[in-house]
Amino acid sequence: MDFEFEYTPEMQQFRGEVRAWLDVNLTPDVGAPVHPLDVTHEQFKSNMAFRGKLGEKGWYAPQWPKEYGGGGLSPQLAVVLEEELESRVAHLGNVMVNGDIGFTAAAAITYMGNEEQKRRYLPEILGGKNVVWELFTEPNAGSDLPSMTTTALRDGDDYVFNGQKTFVGALHDPNYMFTIAVTNPDRPRHANLGAFMIPADTPGITVHNLDLIGGGGKRSIFLEDVRVPADCLIGKEGEGWRAFTGRREVSASAVVARNPNLEQLLEYSRGNKRNGAPISADPNIRDTLVEVYMRAHVLKLWAKRNYWIGITGRRFGYEGQQGGLNRKLFGPVLAEAMLSAMGPAALVKDPERGAYNGEAEAYARESIVMGHPGGTVEIHKMRMWRGFTGNTMFER
Ligand SMILES: Cc1cc2nc3c(=O)[nH]c(=O)nc-3n(C[C@H](O)[C@H](O)[C@H](O)COP(=O)(O)OP(=O)(O)OC[C@H]3O[C@@H](n4cnc5c(N)ncnc54)[C@H](O)[C@@H]3O)c2cc1C
Structure with a gap:
């Protein structure tokens, strides 16, 4: 198994196309604010407008069928798109809004809906226009x-x-x-x-x-x-239960996103001093940094493995759940590491006093709540065990 991405000439050419499009269409207001749960109506509208533009290119739902408003892209090109959006849009979650993206609905409509329903609902959802x-x-x-x-x-x-x-x-x-x-x-x-x-x-x-x-x-x-x-x-x-479980099985092939909070933690620890020395010189902090870096790296490797399972057409067992479970477990660990290194600045929302304009504080709260959506830690463990032992991950 080769864990390294090979960027083919087609992928590189597509990267150029995405970059050129972003140069024209990405404005500084897109992705604001720092905390996804503080989005004002104005910010929501401007994020929705950008989402709609992505949708027109088929890039809001890049791998979904073209005839229903998706991009029809291969997983390889979708990865390139995701990498470029991740690196250019400050808070991509505010554009690809979790919880209202409608992809569970889109999956159910795709697999279970009739043709009229597909035409009625899918183009608006996959085009990023509907919430x-x-x-x-x-x-x-x-x-x-x-x-x-x-x-x-x-x-x-x-x-x-x-x-x-x-x-x-x-x-x-x-x-x-x-x-x-x-x-x-x-x-x-x-x-x-x-x-x-x-x-x-x-x-x-x-x-x-x-x-x-x-x-x-x-x-x-x-x-x-x-x-x-x-x-x-x-x-x-x-058939309602099938509608609920279908999306979860589809989503198992997602590629792990960049972790800006981890990057900020490392940067902050190197660039700020405590008692006259860089924070990262403290042996306890260094231990913590190494631990969280390792865990984040494992997540990336799993994501690459999942990508490989997806593009080679192999069957997923427990692998998608494994990534999701580790992300949930990792959230509070990273938040605690941020608190150790940044001190009170990790818990202050005020953009002037809080680390990274208050982004650290937002993460401290988010890491706690994110344990629940889509199933708790315990439920992820149960599903992973079921997948691990060759059973279906969900009750039937
Ligand atoms: C930020 C956020 C966003 C959310 N978004 C949505 C949304 O958009 N749509 C939606 O429908 N729902 C949403 N939810 C709800 C979420 O899916 C539920 O909170 C979750 O499924 C857990 O249900 P519960 O809160 O009733 O906890 P409970 O099911 O009552 O669980 C309480 C505790 O018991 C544990 N537990 C339960 N059963 C078992 C078991 N068999 N074995 C071991 N431990 C067990 C759980 O792990 C948990 O720790 C969201 C929740 C949050 C916090």
Whole structure:
């Protein structure tokens, strides 16, 4: 197995094309602000505008089918694109917004939707123009998602929703809410669910803000007699669980992103002094720096392995979960290392006093909250074990 990327002439030529496009289209406001949960409406709009431009090139969803608004790019070219965006856009997460990107919905529509639904939803999602919130978690159904109780019951030509979702959504208004709910209360667990695209302005939806340590952006949503046409059901009644798990299996081949917080930690430790000597001269800090660097490096190597599994068409087992689990475990470790090296500057949000304009402080909070989305550490361990032992990663 060769862990090194070989950049072919085609990849190098494409890199030139991406760079030239970014020179023209990337403005300094794109990617702001430092903390993704502090995005103002204005910043959201300008990030969305850039996202739309990426979408027009097919670069918002580079590997998705061209006929539905994706880029149809090979994994090799998609890696080049990702590298260039990572290195040029200050906070890429504010453009490729987690939690409202709608790719879980897009995967479900691609694999389970009919042709009319694909044409209705995919170009807008894959073109980066629509915001789709993913509504799965409920107050009594998080890790044990199939025990959800929100119902979507057929009534004539409609489905009618009643229930509550929580820890869902993002800071700014969505166009659609992609959700799963109980369509067939009499059927067994997993087989009783359906997947839906609900237009976000449908009457009966009430949205409440949650005040989380990571900042604003997560919501509790109440659905009271929310009535949508039956053709909002993606796939068939009883297929909702498949809609939820499909995206997770697709996403296992992602390449690991650059870690700006780690880069800042190393730079800060070399470039700042404590007691008259560079912070990195302190043997304890040096130990910590070496530890976190090693862990980050292992993540990169795993990402390259995953990339290799993907491009050679091999089957994923536990590998995608392994990367996700380690990222969740690594977050608080890195935040603690930043605190050791930077001291109080790691915990101050004020851009003048906080390290890296307050970015370190943002990471300290984010590293805690990021343990939960997409499944907790314990759930990732369970899934990884299932994949490791050759079983499917998800309950069926
Ligand atoms: C920042 C953030 C963003 C989120 N975004 C979304 C979103 O966009 N859409 C959405 O639908 N949801 C979202 N969530 C919700 C997230 O998916 C849930 O928080 C997560 O699935 C855990 O569910 P829970 O919070 O109910 O915890 P619980 O399931 O109640 O778990 C509590 C604790 O028990 C542990 N535990 C549970 N079951 C087991 C088990 N069998 N074995 C061992 N330990 C176990 C868990 O690991 C955890 O530590 C988000 C959450 C956060 C914090």
